[in-house]
Amino acid sequence: MAEKLVEVKHLKKYFNAGKPNMVKAIDDVSFDIYKGETLGLVGESGCGKSTTGRTIIRLYNATGGQVLYQGKDVHRIKSKKELKELNRKMQMIFQDPYASLNPRMKVVDIIAEGMDIHGLVKNKTERMEKVVELLETVGLNEEHANRYPHEFSGGQRQRIGIARALAVNPEFVIADEPISALDVSIQAQVVNLMKRLQKEKGLTYLFIAHDLSMVKYISDRIGVMYFGKLVELAPSDDLYKHPLHPYTKSLLSAIPLPDPDYERSRKRIPYDPSVHQYTDQDRPEMREVAPGHFVYCSEREFEQYKKEYENR
Numbered sequence: 001m002a003e004k005l006v007e008v009k010h011l012k013k014y015f016n017a018g019k020p021n022m023v024k025a026i027d028d029v030s031f032d033i034y035k036g037e038t039l040g041l042v043g044e045s046g047c048g049k050s051t052t053g054r055t056i057i058r059l060y061n062a063t064g065g066q067v068l069y070q071g072k073d074v075h076r077i078k079s080k081k082e083l084k085e086l087n088r089k090m091q092m093i094f095q096d097p098y099a100s101l102n103p104r105m106k107v108v109d110i111i112a113e114g115m116d117i118h119g120l121v122k123n124k125t126e127r128m129e130k131v132v133e134l135l136e137t138v139g140l141n142e143e144h145a146n147r148y149p150h151e152f153s154g155g156q157r158q159r160i161g162i163a164r165a166l167a168v169n170p171e172f173v174i175a176d177e178p179i180s181a182l183d184v185s186i187q188a189q190v191v192n193l194m195k196r197l198q199k200e201k202g203l204t205y206l207f208i209a210h211d212l213s214m215v216k217y218i219s220d221r222i223g224v225m226y227f228g229k230l231v232e233l234a235p236s237d238d239l240y241k242h243p244l245h246p247y248t249k250s251l252l253s254a255i256p257l258p259d260p261d262y263e264r265s266r267k268r269i270p271y272d273p274s275v276h277q278y279t280d281q282d283r284p285e286m287r288e289v290a291p292g293h294f295v296y297c298s299e300r301e302f303e304q305y306k307k308e309y310e311n312r
């Protein structure tokens with residue numbers, strides 16, 4: 001069994017807790033991320049994906065539950081030194097590389113900022129050497145070091161964002177919709193770059209996306225979120241071939257297909273959340289329908305899903 005790098009246990013994040021406008025952005029979510037894998041996290045806008053990423057990395061405090069990183073409770077670390085080290089090990093890549101890169105800083109300084117903070121370079125020469133190496137790793141070159149973010153295309157800017165994350169030798173990278181703002185032709189390039197870097201550097205990814213079209217190329221397993229809940233979690237292939245939760249089926253039916261004729265004739269399956277109004281007796285929870293394939297369901301639904309899976 002692969003080693004667990006991240007364990008998310010009954011995590012809750014409520015915004016405006018106790019107020020009338022309270023939002024349960026994460027409502028009792030549990031999952032593990034194994035060392036070296038890519039876990040995809042999908043769901044429509046507002047379902048709590050970004051909040052999950054940000055709470056794992058402690059950009060947000062949790063309302064309840066735990067996040068363990070290599071067995072350590074992330075939200076209970078008190079020592080500044082330990083926290084700084086954790087901030088090095090866990091890096092984030094953002095959706096909009098333009099908004100996340102300081103427009104007044106040169107690329108060299110953007111990339112080297114983390115190395116400076118963590119004391120990873122001895123002098124200016126080594127700093128520049130490392131930056132150039134990183135630029136080359138992500139498919140850019142030395143000439144780009146002294147330019148500003150606005151001089152780059154969206155895809156190039158995302159490469160800079162990736163170089164910045166890699167600069168501090170992280171173990172775990174949370175990529176929050178890293179390709180959503182890019183042209184489709186560029187999306188595949190960035191995904192391929194991320195896959196190559198994962199192999200070379202033994203990285204573990206949490207890859208957040210709002211639809212299921214691109215995540216399948218990078219994810220080993222995929223979790224589907226709906227309104228603050230994780231509703232299905234399965235190996236990618238199994239999720240695409242045999243989705244069980246009605247919301248997952250609906251999301252899959254929304255992926256655009258390359259064949260225009262087929263695309264026109266295909267119907268989007270609507271999702272009706274009212275069929276999942278549970279009472280306490282239903283004891284809804286993540287239940288393992290097939291090895292590694294979990295669905296959020298009641299005991300009664302569990303039996304139905306098992307039958308559906310057996311007859312697949």
Ligand SMILES: Nc1ncnc2c1ncn2[C@@H]1O[C@H](COP(=O)(O)OP(=O)(O)OP(=O)(O)O)[C@@H](O)[C@H]1O
Nearest residue numbers: 015023025043044045046047048049050051052210
């Ligand atoms: N800082 C905040 N204060 C109050 N509510 C928030 C805050 N951040 C997020 N929310 C709310 O929490 C819920 C989940 O938001 P979140 O951004 O995690 O969803 P998401 O699935 O990542 O969506 P998107 O793809 O649009 O970023 C939404 O209802 C959102 O309005």
